[in-house]
Every structure is written in C-alpha cells, then in structure tokens.
Amino acid sequence: MSSSTSHNYNFIFKFIIIGDMGVGKSCLLHQFTEKKFMANCPHTIGVEFGTRIVEVADKKVKLQIWDTAGQERFRAVTRSYYRGAAGTLMVYDTTRRSTFNHLSSWLTDTRNLTNPSTVIIMCGNKSDLETMREVTYDEAKQFADDNGLYFFETSAMSGQNVEEAFIETARIIYQNIQEGRLDLNASESGVQRRTNVLSGPINGKNTDMKENCQCIV
Amino acid sequence: MSAEMEDFLKDTVNPKDLEKFEKNYRRELEANNVSHSTQFEYAFCLVRSQYARDIQAGILLLEDLMTRHADGKRDYIYYLAIGNTRIKNYTDAAKYCKAFLQIEPNNTQVLGLETYIKKKVDQESMKGMAVAGGAALVIGGIVGLGIALAKNKKNNNQ
Helix, strand or coil: CCHHHHCCCCEEEEEEEEECCCCCHHHHHHHHHHCCCCCCCCCCCCEEEEEEEEEECCEEEEEEEEEECCCHHHHHHHHHHCCCCCEEEEEEECCCHHHHHCHHHHHHHHHHHCCCCCEEEEEEECCCCHHHCCCCHHHHHHHHHHCCCEEEECCCCCCCCHHHHHHHHHHHHHHHHHCCCCCCCCCCCCEEECCCCCCCCECCECCCHHHHCCCCC | CHHHHHHHHHCCCCHHHHHHHHHHHHHHHHCCCCCHHHHHHHHHHHCCCCCHHHHHHHHHHHHHHHHHCHHHHHHHHHHHHHHHHHCCCHHHHHHHHHHHHHHCCCCHHHHHHHHHHHHHHHHHHHHHHHHHHHHHHHHHHHHHHHHHHHHHHHHHHC
8 A cells, every 4th residue: 555545534533442352352353444254363462453444424534443452461551552542342242241241340441541532332242143142132232321332232253233333433433523522632532633635645745644753663 | 454564563652651560560670579460561561662772671571571481472472573573673573473473373463563574674675785786886887987087098198
C-alpha cells in the first residue's frame, strides 16, 4: 500500500478489545480485518494490532484496533492500552459462564481507565455454538441495559454481527463527535481528525504522519 | 500489512506507565527479590520506549528472564524480537522470530513481524547498494577526469 492511499481517511478511531482468555478476541479482530475465521488461534502475546477503514456517514474512518491478551499475566501491562480508546469491545464467551461473570471486573477497569465518552460495546461471542450456551441472550441484555452498554451476540466463526459490532461502535463515536459530546481537542479522546485527505497530495506533498513523528521506526 | 506493522512498532509507552513499572522493579530490586512478573512488566514498557537506551535495557532484562524463567520464554522471545526490531537490530530480531516459529510455525503475530523484518533488511541492502553504486560512479568520474586531463596534457604537449 503506498503512502498516498494509506492516508485516505478523515478520522482515526482507537479501539481496544478486552475480556477473558479464550473468548475469541483475536478471532473477532481477524474476522473483521481479514474477513476470515482463524481456527486454532494461539494465545495473544501482549497486544495484537489491526486496522481497517470503514465508512460512517460518508466519512472514511480508520479503525486502529488494539487486541489485548486475555491471560492474567498481561493484565497489568495491557491496562496501559485503555488510555485514549474511543471504543471498547468487551467480549465474553456465551458458552462459558465464568467469562460473563468477570465482565463487571473488565467494566470497572474500562470505566477507571478510559474517558467518560468512550463507547463500550459488550459482545457475547461464539453465538454459533448454540447447544453449548451457558448465558442466555436475555440475561446478558439485562446486564448490558443495567450498565448502559450496547450489546451484540457475535460469532467470529460465522461472522454473525462482527461487522455490525465494530461499525456500530464507530457510528456512535461519530455521532458523539457530531453532537459535541466528544471533544476532539482532548488529548485522550481516541479520535484524530485528518485534514486535506480528499484533496490528495498537494503540491506533490502528502499530509504524512511521519513528518511530525519523532519515533524510532 | 507492513504499514500496519509500522504503526504498531511506532506506538510508544506512556512515560507515566514506564515510571510506574520502573518503581515496582526498583523496589523489588532493593529488597533483592525481583519477581519475574515485575521484571517482565518493566521490560515490556522499556522495549516500547521511544529511546534506544531504554529498549536496550529492556532487551537485557528479557535476556535475563530467558535464563531464569523457562515458562515465560514464549513471551520473552517475542518481545526480544520486538525490541531488536525497534532499534533496527534486524539480525537478532530475525533470529528470535526464527526461534519462535520453530515452536509455533503459524503464529500470525510473529509471522507478521518476520515479514516486516525481511522487508526492512531488503530495503537497507538496496540502500547499501545505492550508496556503493554512487561511490563507484564518483570514483569512475574521478578516474575518467584523470584520463581526460592526462589526454588533454598529452594533446597540449604535442
């Protein structure tokens, strides 16, 4: 991908995916970015990263998605990724009740570490495994409603509701921007607006992040 | 894919986090009782620093963990590969990727990193060739000039 096309978007939204080990966080990310199911997915080490450009209300939005490891030993360090997330996908496994029971602890972390405008979507993953279900839709929906969360049952395997969960999150964030509930100038809003994107390279020079970046790589 | 990896590697640790995990590490170090989890958490932050000397310190801590906590090797090898990539030490970074992939050949995190490293090494060797090629042109130019001058002198002498 050349740098002129890779910057062809109006906004960047930062997302994080959190939840217990083995609920299918990385599989959801893969299904969303690659449109395929990754079988036998190994445990994520630390954090994984994926991006995809989606369209929200005629605007191109680049989603930068940080997929955190669910293993307990990474919990302390992955907390640092919560900061500045515009959207959080909080995932449990519909076939393992314990992962649902732990949601309140994940929610506490999210509320403590993100800003109040962060959009939190609760995902009950593995909805394709109906015969193994341990958490009913109604019970989960009740929990979501009680805590003011958006809710989807998803299947990273069949793809059911995966697009919807990510794109709905982006849509709500965009709506929050439009209605002034999200301050883009706040340092940790998780949203960056990009300018001059549709006009393309100006005077042969592209608006490129690298120019202002003092990073090593 | 590689633009994505570039974004991932560009992301740096928040100084507040680095400070927090450094404090934990120093406290345990003073008590002469550093747990592998505290050392790993500090190293994890260091290899994501914007400063090369931090990354190098993180690499040393991870190398030490490799010798004293076999259970965490998978995590340590991966972050050794990340740290070395971030300081452009591609030889060691590739070595760690290779070691990891011998155990888990299909790990997408490491496969992605390995592809990125290979591309960077290719780019650098192309640059190297361009520099060498440039030098050859300059030398060629000087020699050519010398010959021309010599010819000129010869002509003048005639």
